[in-house]
Amino acid sequence: MSDQEVQTDILKIEDxxxxxxxxxxxKGVNLEIRRGETHALMGPNGSGKSTLGMAxxxxxxxxxxxxxxxxxxxxILEMGPDERARRGLFMAxxxxxxxxxxxxxxxxxxxxxxxxxxxxxxxxxxxxxxxxRKELREKMAQLRMDPEFARRYVNEGxxxxxxxxxxxxxxxxxxxxxxxxxxxxxxLDVDAVRLASQSIAEIGRSKMGILIITHHxxxxxxxxxxxxxxxxxxxxxxxxxxxxxxxxxxxxYDRIRADHPEAAAEEEAMRQDGALQKAM
Amino acid sequence: xxxxxxxxxxxxxxxxxxxLAAREEPAWATQQRREAWxxxxxxxxxxxxxxxxxxxxIRMFRLEKYQPPQPVSAEAELxxxxxxxxxxxxxxxxxxxxxxxxxxLDPSLAAxxxxxxxxxxxxxxxxxxxxxxFGGPAFAMGHDRFSALHGAFWSGGxxxxxxxxxxxxxxxxxxxxxxxxxxxxxxxxxVMEEGSEATLLTETAGGGKLAxxxxxxxxxxxxxxxxxxxxxxxxxxTVWHFAQQQARLQSNAQLQWxxxxxxxxxxxxxxxxxxxxxxxxxxxxxxxxxEGKQHLAYHTLQQHExxxxxxxxxxxxxxxxxxxxxxxxxxxxxxxxxxTDGYQRNDNLMLSxxxxxxxxxxxxxxxxxxxxxxxxxxxxxxxxxxxYAQSRGLxxxxxxxxxxxxxFQQVFDRITIDSVREALGEAIGRRIREYRDT
Ligand SMILES: Nc1ncnc2c1ncn2[C@@H]1O[C@H](COP(=O)(O)OP(=O)(O)O)[C@@H](O)[C@H]1O
Ligand SMILES: [Mg+2]
Numbered sequence: 001m002s003d004q005e006v007q008t009d010i011l012k013i014e015d016x017x018x019x020x021x022x023x024x025x026x027k028g029v030n031l032e033i034r035r036g037e038t039h040a041l042m043g044p045n046g047s048g049k050s051t052l053g054m055a056x057x058x059x060x061x062x063x064x065x066x067x068x069x070x071x072x073x074x075x076i077l078e079m080g081p082d083e084r085a086r087r088g089l090f091m092a093x094x095x096x097x098x099x100x101x102x103x104x105x106x107x108x109x110x111x112x113x114x115x116x117x118x119x120x121x122x123x124x125x126x127x128x129x130x131x132x133r134k135e136l137r138e139k140m141a142q143l144r145m146d147p148e149f150a151r152r153y154v155n156e157g158x159x160x161x162x163x164x165x166x167x168x169x170x171x172x173x174x175x176x177x178x179x180x181x182x183x184x185x186x187x188l189d190v191d192a193v194r195l196a197s198q199s200i201a202e203i204g205r206s207k208m209g210i211l212i213i214t215h216h217x218x219x220x221x222x223x224x225x226x227x228x229x230x231x232x233x234x235x236x237x238x239x240x241x242x243x244x245x246x247x248x249x250x251x252x253y254d255r256i257r258a259d260h261p262e263a264a265a266e267e268e269a270m271r272q273d274g275a276l277q278k279a280m
Numbered sequence: 281x282x283x284x285x286x287x288x289x290x291x292x293x294x295x296x297x298x299x300l301a302a303r304e305e306p307a308w309a310t311q312q313r314r315e316a317w318x319x320x321x322x323x324x325x326x327x328x329x330x331x332x333x334x335x336x337x338i339r340m341f342r343l344e345k346y347q348p349p350q351p352v353s354a355e356a357e358l359x360x361x362x363x364x365x366x367x368x369x370x371x372x373x374x375x376x377x378x379x380x381x382x383x384x385l386d387p388s389l390a391a392x393x394x395x396x397x398x399x400x401x402x403x404x405x406x407x408x409x410x411x412x413x414f415g416g417p418a419f420a421m422g423h424d425r426f427s428a429l430h431g432a433f434w435s436g437g438x439x440x441x442x443x444x445x446x447x448x449x450x451x452x453x454x455x456x457x458x459x460x461x462x463x464x465x466x467x468x469x470x471v472m473e474e475g476s477e478a479t480l481l482t483e484t485a486g487g488g489k490l491a492x493x494x495x496x497x498x499x500x501x502x503x504x505x506x507x508x509x510x511x512x513x514x515x516x517x518t519v520w521h522f523a524q525q526q527a528r529l530q531s532n533a534q535l536q537w538x539x540x541x542x543x544x545x546x547x548x549x550x551x552x553x554x555x556x557x558x559x560x561x562x563x564x565x566x567x568x569x570x571e572g573k574q575h576l577a578y579h580t581l582q583q584h585e586x587x588x589x590x591x592x593x594x595x596x597x598x599x600x601x602x603x604x605x606x607x608x609x610x611x612x613x614x615x616x617x618x619x620t621d622g623y624q625r626n627d628n629l630m631l632s633x634x635x636x637x638x639x640x641x642x643x644x645x646x647x648x649x650x651x652x653x654x655x656x657x658x659x660x661x662x663x664x665x666x667x668y669a670q671s672r673g674l675x676x677x678x679x680x681x682x683x684x685x686x687x688f689q690q691v692f693d694r695i696t697i698d699s700v701r702e703a704l705g706e707a708i709g710r711r712i713r714e715y716r717d718t
Contacts, residue, residue, distance in 0.1 A: 057671050060663070085673035093671075097664045101686025107672070110682065114673035122675060153686070170672065 009035045009072055009088070011056075011178045011209055017066035018048075018055045023273065025051045027234040027266070028067070033209040035177055038223045040245045041213045043231030044253050046271060049213045050094055052231070053180040057091040058084050071178070085111075086118035088177030092167035092184045094213075098155040104166065105136060105150035108173055115174045139172045143199055160187025168199055178209040185219040197222040217249040230256055233266025290344055291320075291429065299348050299433060305400065306407035312415045316431025323425040335606045335638055336548050336577040341520055346463050346492050349378035349435045358382075359485040361455045362703040363512060367481075370450035371396045377462035378436035382455075389448060395441035396452055399467055402439040410439065413471050413500055426522040426548075430465055430494045437466030437495070442476035442505075451479040451697070456495070458519065460488030468497045472505035472533070479697065483512035484543070487519035493544075497525040501533035503557060508536045510700050514707065515543035517574055523549045531557030531586070538695050539595075540704050541568040541576050542711075552581040555589035555617075565691050566595030566626075569708045570603035570635070577606035580624070584612065587647070588619035595626045596691045598684050599635035600713065610642040613650050620650040627657045629687045631680070631715055661715045677714035684712055 011033045018026035025048050033039055043049050055062040056069055058081035068075050076084050099107065113126045126132075137147055143165055155163055164184050171179055181200065185193045193216075201222035204210055212219055220242070228244040229236045232253070237260040238244065248256070257264040296317055300310060326333040358374055358381070371385035373396070380398030395402055395409075403410060415431070438454045456466045468482055484493065493515065501507055515521060521544040527535055541547060553562045562582070570576055582591035597605045611622040628637040639656035661683055669679035685705060692701045 059667050080676070081667060081670035082673055082675050082679075085671055091671060093668070097662070097668050099665050099669065099683060099686055101689030102682050107669070107682065110674055110678065111669075111672035114675075114678075122678060153689075174672065 009177050009209070010070070011089075012070040013052075013056065013067070014070065015067040016052070016055065016064065016069065018051055019063045019065050020051065020061060024065070025234050025270070026055065029234075029236055031229065031236065033178060033211060035209045036207045037226045038204065038210045038212065040220055040225040040228040041211055041231060042215065042228065042245060042248050044267065046274065047231040047267060048234040049231055050182055053091050053182050053211075053213065056180060057081055057089065082114070085115055085174070090171050090174055090176035090178065091180040092164070092171060092182060094182040094186070096155050096163050096167055098153065098158070100153055100156055102154050103151055104154050105133070107154050108136065108150075108170060111170070112173045115176070136173065139169055142202070143169055143172070144195060145169065161189065161192050164188055164196065165192070168196055172199065172203050175203070176208060178211070180211045180213070181219075182213045183215070184212075185214055185216055190218070193218045194221070215249075217245055220245055232256055232260055233263040233270060235263050235266070237263045291346070291348060291433065295348050296432060303400070305403055306411070308411060309403060309407070309414065313432050316428050320425060320428035320432055323428055326424050332579060332608075336546070336575065338546065338548070341546075343429075345490070346461075348433050349463055349465055352376045352379045352381070352459070356459060358455065358457050361453065361483060361485065362514065362707060363481040363483050363510060363700055364453045364455075365699065365703065367453075367699045368450050369453050370448055372453040372455070373398055373438045374455040374457065375436040375464070375466055376457045377459055378464050378466055380436055386450070392446050393443040394446060394448060395439060397438065399437045399439050399469065400435070402441070406441070409441065410469070410471070413498075414469060416498065416500070426494050427496070427524045430467070430496050430524070434465050434467045434496065436464070437468045438482075440470045440478065440480055442472050442478050444473040444502075445475045446473075447476065448478040451481050454480065454482040456482070456484045456493075458484070458487040458491040458493065458515065460491065462487070462491045464491070464493040464495065466495050468495075470499045470507065470509065472499075472501045472507050474502045475504040476502075477506045479508040481510045481512075481697075481700065483510075484515050487516035487543070489518050491515070491519045493519055493521045493523070495523045497523065499527035499535065499537075501527065501529045501535060501560075503530045504532045505530070506534045508697060510538045510540070510697065512540035512704070513543055513547060514540065517543060517545055517572055519544045521547035521549070523547075525549065526552040526554065527562065528554045528556055529560035529562060529589075532559040533557065534560070535562045536565070536696065537562065538565040538697075538700060539567070539578075540707075541566065541578065542707055544576065545574060547576045547578075549577070550579045550581070552583065553591055554583045554585060555591060556585050558586045559588050560586065561590045562592070563694065564591070564593040564595075565694050566593070566597070567688060567691055567704050567708075568595065568597035568605055569600075569711060570597065570605055571600040571711055572603060573601070574603040575606075576604070578608075580607070580609045582609075582611045582622055582624065583614070584617040584620040584622060584647070585614050587617045589617070590621045591623070593624040594691050594694065596628070596688055597626070597637065598629045598631055598687060598708070599637060600631040600711070602632070602634040604636045604638075606638045607656075608638075608640040608642070609654065610644065611652050611654065613645045613647045613652065615646045617647040618649045620647060620652065622650070622652040624654045625656065627659070627687070629684065630658065630660050631684070631712070633718060663717065666715060675714070677712070680715040681709050681712045685709065
């Protein structure tokens with residue numbers, strides 16, 4: 001079979017509008033990611049990057065008021081977050097939550113079973129314990145994680161870096177088709193970022209479509225983006241290649257704001273709105 | 281026998297005499313019953329203006345609907361026992377509507393002097409041995425009409441007696457089962473002589489429509505004895521459950537008492553641990569799950585009579601639907617019980633906005649140099665946790681179950697019997713529906 005004959009999976013975000021608590025945050029986002037591609041998403045704080053990820057993953061607090069998100073020919077907005085995960089979607093969260101009393105290994109065994117066997121029904125067998133443990137140990141070794149870590153409760157008492165590493169571990173086990181990595185480099189020291197960058201590249205080799213949300217360029221070292229998108233005021237205002245990521249990392253967003261005054265005004269309005277809400 | 285004996289209905293003087301006439305037991309035991317029956321006659325049903333019954337409404341309970349325990353038909357089937365599954369047992373008993381129908385003990389244990397079997401049988405065969413213990417202090421606490429009723433009409437249940445220094449390695453199991461509209465007045469008595477060791481798993485099951493349990497548990501630990509005791513209340517959600525339960529620990533005795541409270545329409549339980557001898561140690565674990573309109577009220581007491589004892593109680597409950605859990609805990613430290621270390625804690629997880637929990641910890645300290653702490657929490661299922669788990673492919677229900685099992689993990693970690701942990705976890709897991717914020 002030649003490459004042309006393989007139908008590549010595609011994640012397509014179409015004119016997406018999202019509100020949080022009745023407040024419009026995303027105002028028409030368009031984005032297309034094919035499996036095997038790496039995209040970087042950059043933008044100042046509060047521009048709506050996490051909101052985009054949360055809406056794609058299906059967080060109930062993020063209300064889609066217009067638009068669609070497709071995986072191939074299915075509009076995933078009609079699915080719950082678990083169904084989306086089973087279709088091959090994954091998000092490494094900027095701020096993962098802790099699940100007290102639930103061991104990471106048990107949690108992941110359940111998750112891995114469901115995602116790898118999307119047709120599994122509740123109560124049916126989980127992946128065999130021995131195989132699962134073996135694979136988990138291997139993946140943890142690759143990420144230089146202490147195997148004891150799997151016995152700890154999900155994210156409970158984890159340091160910022162441990163949490164991010166645990167998110168990458170989960171991605172490695174779940175082998176998604178599309179992954180959104182939301183500031184997975186924050187909270188990691190230089191060595192850990194390099195390791196994360198390498199791991200993501202390695203996992204991505206199995207033809208994953210990746211959306212990397214970041215402020216830095218370290219994570220992109222081993223994951224050179226096919227495309228770089230810049231978000232401002234709830235819209236993607238510019239798309240370029242890897243050189244755009246480098247430029248933004250070096251010079252910040254002033255040039256972007258100057259070139260896109262309308263979005264910059266939106267950003268300012270959102271910021272004031274946020275400040276107002278905090279003050280109240 | 282072909283003639284059908286007509287038993288007088290209800291719990292009347294007539295019924296009581298007929299009940300006594302049909303029994304074979306030591307005269308002193310019968311005398312205990314008569315005293316209890318007289319007390320029953322003098323007493324009134326508890327009222328809602330009594331602090332202990334303020335939150336537990338029993339106006340719908342009608343004793344007239346029930347009969348003293350009746351012989352059961354031979355073909356009546358026993359419900360399955362959760363705690364015995366896959367466990368190598370040293371012995372077991374089972375009763376149906378207060379009538380013992382199974383009684384087995386490993387001969388090698390019997391040869392070491394261990395007594396285990398239906399209460400009536402052990403009382404008949406070893407009455408003199410049991411006399412100092414049986415119907416003792418736990419029943420003297422009989423502060424209400426239910427315990428008096430039990431004292432008069434108790435039947436079935438089991439006795440475990442472990443002689444000095446004997447270690448029973450394999451767990452023993454007691455099942456009390458009820459049929460529709462049945463009555464269970466069973467009594468469990470455990471006597472652990474000096475330095476002995478045992479594990480006893482007890483559970484209840486069945487009840488169909490409108491059954492009634494009024495029982496008692498008494499655990500007596502001589503110096504240095506060690507007992508792991510499990511009582512799983514797993515009746516159908518239709519059963520009225522009233523119980524008096526007490527453990528008394530002599531010096532350096534050790535008790536791990538695990539309570540599972542899953543069943544019953546309404547349960548009112550008094551669980552008391554009395555530390556009578558220096559250096560005794562009691563750990564109490566409670567795992568509760570309620571749904572529908574279940575109402576479970578547990579009143580616990582940790583009484584430190586002697587110094588340098590430890591008591592550590594952790595009750596955890598998850599509540600679904602419109603159910604309610606009441607926990608009222610008390611640590612009492614008597615004058616002179618210096619060096620006491622007492623702890624009590626109750627955590628509840630609400631799986632519905634219509635459930636209700638009341639946690640009322642209490643301390644009464646009359647000694648110096650003691651360390652007593654208590655606490656309680658009530659929390660809700662956090663939607664963010666559900667979303668996180670769902671984003672990893674777990675269904676909403678699986679996510680709910682995982683969060684609830686995580687909630688119980690802290691108490692499960694304390695239970696040292698694998699099969700008990702597993703059985704409790706599975707029984708709860710089966711009942712959890714997906715969480716909705718309603
Ligand atoms: N859960 C939320 N509750 C309230 N406001 C939110 C929430 N999530 C995002 N927002 C608001 O949406 C805007 C975009 O936030 P976010 O998507 O987190 O930006 P970024 O990830 O680009 O920093 C901000 O104004 C923020 O205050
Ligand atoms: Mg963000």
